[in-house]
Amino acid sequence: MVFSSVSFLFYFLPVVLLAYFLVRPAWRNFVLLLSGLVFYLWGAGEIVFILMLSIALNWVFGLMAAAARDSGERWRRNLPVIASVIVNLGILGYFKYTNFFVAQINHLGEITRAGFMPVYLAPILLPIGVSFFTFQAMSYVIDVAQGRVEPLQNPVDFGMYIAMFPQLVAGPIVRYHEIAPQIHRRGVTWEGFSAGMVRFIHGLVKKVVFADSIGLLADQAFKAPERLSAAGAWLGLLAFTIQVYFDFSGYSDMAIGLGQMFGFRLPENFNRPYSAVSFTDFWRRWHMTLSHWFRDYVYIPLGGSRRGPWRTYLNLVIVFFLVGFWHGANWTFVVFGLYHGFWMSLERATGRRFAGEMKHPLVRRALTFFLILLGMTLFRAENMHQAWTYYQTLFGLRGGTQFLAPGTDWQGLVFLALGSLVVFLPDNLVVGRLLEQSEKRAVAWMRLGLATVALTFAIMLIVSRNYTPFIYFQF
């Protein structure tokens, strides 16, 4: 189930909200756990058992980690963490990467003519959210093992932390210590609920109205790059870059808003990433919870920047290789990660990472965005060949004359223009922010009107997606 579907918005969510606020506060975690499992079952079917198994095992590992904290033996202290990492990465590896590795092994056998029998494997379907809940589970066990937080004694509480549906399938990745205090005590107020609902609407509009409309342009461009002119290819790439931001940040906004409705304060995930002045700055604004997770649990344990410059560069490359690979089992994501790792290292080497350190932040911002834009080709392309074709088209080395696909309407272009304004204008000029923060009476009415119109339009788009007339209908 996705947030922007009829079944979630109009049936699942109202029922869960009703149940959540009708039961006694002590039962609310159970309601959230149950709704999370139903939510997962709805989308992934029987793979819900994998989620339940993960919950059970990691809960036990957490208890073991707490019990072994005071142990003098290092291996005893580390054992639960190692077990958790093996189990979680095992789940992730099996479901997400097995097909990829098997294909690579077979391909390697082919090109080296090694003569071994190819490995046969039925395709393994990727369960939704597996990348997120495994990372959360690991963060819990590690945080407990490090003594940063106390373990959860009640499996329902722990299950709720892992399976809470607002952030189950697409984040934000909530590190346990960030949310631990809220698991037992969280204040649910009408004000908080209102803010959450507004945030949810905000995210829904970003996803459904902006991202999906702009996505039509990107899809057309990447469907047949060989037909595009260079200008058409740049437009398509820009559309994808804007789309992916609205899509992902919209989903995060919805998750954070839902969390607020239930009384949680989930961490922010995006902060105007395309206004970054460097790659380092970009990753402090883009998918922040993922960056923080890798910083805390990979980069720092690897030594971070404490072991000299070369080791730092290597650590950065390793981390971004993993970040890229986390995004998907495809060489395009690997190269995407390495591309970002390279620029991060270069910035580290030259010392030019933040706006305060440079003379021309606007130029740096434009340059950074240009380089990010180039990297997005790898993020969107289905394979390296398509990425290469697209790069050639971008730089006029091949391609056709088409700027827009025939039949393209204004919807994608209008929202691309509006979206670009939101993304590129300085923070204090963004209309949405003004609307959100202004105390003026007229603005307040405008805010209400805009929210009503935008939500209605988003609902129209969601519902009309399901308009499937029988084409050869009887005239």
Place this chain on the structure above:
Amino acid sequence: MTRKRSLTLCAAVGLFWLCLPLPLTPWLSHYNRDFIENVEKRLPATWPHLGGPRDLLRAQTYRRISAFLQDRMPFRDWLITGERRLAYLFFKRRSFGQVDVGRDGWLFIRDAYYRPTENEQKVRQVLREVDYFLTRRPPGEASLLLVIGPDKDSIYPEKMSATCLAYQAKADNRRKLIREFFTRPHGGRVLGLWSAYLREKKTSPVLLFYPKDTHHTPTGALIMCRGIIEAVQPGLWRPEEVRNKGRQTKVGDLSLLAGLGWGIDVVQDCDVVRPGVQLVKRIALDHTGSWKDSARYLSRSDTRPLIPGRTAILHDSLLGANRETLRQFFRDVTFIHYEKIYSADKLQAVMRQYDRVIMEVVERESVGILEKLLDGYNYHVLRELGPGDFSAVTSNQQVKLSPAGTELVAEASGYDPMIFIPSPHLRLNTEYLVWIDLESTADTYCQLFYQTNDVPRFEDAQSLIKKVDVGRNLLTFHLPAGSIWYPLRLDPGLQPGRYRFKAFQYRQLLPPPQGGEGEDIPENAVSTTLFFAWGPVSRLLATPRGFVASDPRTRLENVPAGILVTAAGEDPQISLPVLPDLVAGTQPVLEIDLEASTDTFSQLFYLTPGVPAYREDLSVKQDIHRGENRLRFVLPPESLRFPLRFDPGGKPGTYLLRFVSLGGAWPASLQAEAVRPGMPPPARAKLNMLYLIGRKKLWTGAELLPRLLWRQQVNLKAAGPGLAVQVLGNDPILGLPAFEPPRTEGYYQVSLKLFSPRATEAQLYYLEPGEKNYREEASARCGVRPGLNTLVFLVEGRQLLQPLRLDPACHPGEYRLDALEIEEVTTGDLRR
């Protein structure tokens, strides 16, 4: 209003929107049902059937629940229509699903000018069938009038927008063919109405088509009615009988289809009233509650002439909406919606039952409708499997076959069930149909795969797909003319379920009117098959079974085009090798392509048991003329046990043998006893022949090519003496023909000369008598090194009685099979 309050109000609006549908759903679902059925023309999604607790764990169950809820979302129609209108007004969207917006708000269905699946080749094929249907009407059938209703975009092309034209430019190479064909009169059997509509449009400002609908207006309808009446009985139509009825409003079907809501057209209304024509009786033949009801109208008139006889009008919506006008011209007319006769068999019944049949077909669907209606209209059954005898049908994967009474039940356990059905060997350039009587428990699609010489593997491009509905279906697959391989693969459905086969038939379409090859096939022949070809004939002289000149005045020599026979005398003679052991009952046919230097005759002499010398009465004579000739001699079966003598001409001169082949006809009476399960008769005959000619069998790769029974993941091509095997996947399969061993006891050595580009592994599977499926235990593996390998497998004689399966490698790559040898090595037991 403060910021806080406005945020609260925003949240309240959101909460209201999100929570409103839930309580309203039970009350408004009926309202949605109307919208879905009337506008979307489908049934609302239903609540999933839960067969047990396990269904609660299937994601599919929840997808269906989601669909169920989506269809019951209150205000669904407003939201959809609203979104589309906004897109139309503000975002200038000009394509809504299958509907394109033209100029001045006109709507067009894209299906009319953009049908990527109907390519030129398909259109030509269907038009050939239509031509055949029109020109070969057997006696006793009704006279026929095929009426083609033009599409709106044909009559009003100026209303098409750039979007429409962009689609049209993409794939409308078929339109020209269709118009060219249907504007020809075909002996008065076709009525193409394009020029009539265009003429009317030029002279009158009245709209002939609704702007927001696919149909013609009442004025346009009268053009079609008038065309029909004047074609059937000129002079009956009187323009003064047309009555103007004022204005008419109509909700455009395209407006609904686009989701734009109830777009209304206002046009001039008119009809025809023939004074004095009385409806005597209206007999409802069925009742579906719509204009598709079949009905018979009996009329009489003392003042106006009526068209006599029984008339059937097979219609769709164009004529269906004009029953009242049309019925006034006929004494006895029956309206039948063509969906009710949607098969060749039913159409045949209608054609025999009425004096006159008028068939309406709209331009855009003409190919599809006519293909379905006419497919298999003229045929004779070549072979029938079932009822009661489906033993030759074998399962391949995800399906379990079991007989049930006289039927065959296929229980599909997965989403890609496959079975193999044997077929008679199909002749080149002859069109065949596979006709299947199938009962299904699910709405799905049935797909028939075939292989050809050019593409010898099963793939989607070489497949035919038919929609299968719940219940009984009569499916007709039209195999293209060309060299088809057997067996055919049939995927009965795309989902698990029970598929019940009542019968399979192979139908051969009757030969075209011009006549041609095949007319001298014996009456009882199922088909003919090529047993053996000596071509290219240049090899004939160099082989032990080649031809020899049997008189000193005849000289044979190889030339690039074949074998040149130089006859110094008037009676050149050539001896053909002995072909002693054709299976009893076959009907050998010798075909020779011969270029002669003079007009003369060729003669083939044969011997029979007890007749040791060639005689005139045991010969077949055929006139030949100067230039190229194709000779065809049908021989008695036993004649091949003795040498044949071929006299190419009766005069001195040169005769060039370009191609020589020996085929055979297989009498139908032999089917039952001669066919082993899974092995169609021609194949068996062919294999016998090969074995017995060679004694010790030696097949080069090129010889093996046409004899392979099935294949998978390979491309094959003759390459010199060998067979280039391009392996496309990790599981390539070749089905080797069965080898009739002289003795079933003892051992035989199967030797393969295989060139491999890499280290891999080959595997030979065999079947024990009575077995139908290959098993790992009944196979032998052999390592393959890079380079040329000689692989030797040892099998027992009885294991050669059924086809062998060879997996030549387990890696993709370019391999070459140079030879396949099977020879008897001993009668003892080598394993000791």
